[in-house]
Amino acid sequence: xxxxxxxxxxxxxxxxxxxxxxxxxxxxxxxxxxxxxxxxxxxxxxxxxxxxxxxxxxxxxxxxxxxxxxxxxxxxxxxxxxxxxxxxxxxxxxxxxxxxxxxxxxxxxxxxxxxxxxxxxxxxxxxxxxxxxxxxxxxxxxxxxxxxxxxxxxxxxxxxxxxxxxxxxxxxxxxxxxxxxxxxxxxxxxxxxxxxxxxxx
Numbered sequence: 001x002x003x004x005x006x007x008x009x010x011x012x013x014x015x016x017x018x019x020x021x022x023x024x025x026x027x028x029x030x031x032x033x034x035x036x037x038x039x040x041x042x043x044x045x046x047x048x049x050x051x052x053x054x055x056x057x058x059x060x061x062x063x064x065x066x067x068x069x070x071x072x073x074x075x076x077x078x079x080x081x082x083x084x085x086x087x088x089x090x091x092x093x094x095x096x097x098x099x100x101x102x103x104x105x106x107x108x109x110x111x112x113x114x115x116x117x118x119x120x121x122x123x124x125x126x127x128x129x130x131x132x133x134x135x136x137x138x139x140x141x142x143x144x145x146x147x148x149x150x151x152x153x154x155x156x157x158x159x160x161x162x163x164x165x166x167x168x169x170x171x172x173x174x175x176x177x178x179x180x181x182x183x184x185x186x187x188x189x190x191x192x193x194x195x196x197x198x199x200x201x
Contacts, residue, residue, distance in 0.1 A: 046189040082181050085179075088175040130149070132147070132148065172196075
């Protein structure tokens with residue numbers, strides 16, 4: 001019994017050590033400095049990125065190292081502080097002129113609970129650079145008019161994957177939905193896309 005238990009722990013430890021070697025790291029290289037695009041298949045009543053943020057006070061500029069970001073975002077989503085925000089991300093691949101779905105999909109039932117968690121893959125993309133992080137953590141995207149101040153940074157999008165991602169154009173589709181205290185989805189959701197390509201690093 002003790003031998004089997006010890007063997008089981010040995011296997012778990014070996015798998016934890018070996019696991020990173022199976023993971024391939026990619027950088028998602030953006031197509032252009034506008035960063036955000038409207039959804040190709042926008043759900044009825046959903047807004048683009050401008051429904052989530054006022055981007056008039058932030059500057060995106062493409063440079064040799066990536067996209068330089070400076071300024072602040074202002075929340076423009078008209079939902080309630082008690083709403084739960086659900087997030088979905090889906091990756092599509094361009095194949096012979098047609099956008100086809102991939103197995104790269106993620107649904108987060110309570111986005112605000114983890115959106116500033118350093119362990120999340122998106123943390124180094126932008127949350128890491130929010131100056132007023134405590135306010136952002138408290139208010140998330142639930143308070144219209146909330147300002148998110150950033151220290152200047154270069155937007156880099158790195159991801160680890162346990163599978164090979166084929167080359168070619170991709171679009172990452174982000175859908176945010178607010179759910180009220182009665183578990184009813186609000187009709188004014190958000191949908192936007194980020195187009196680019198996964199490059200192995």
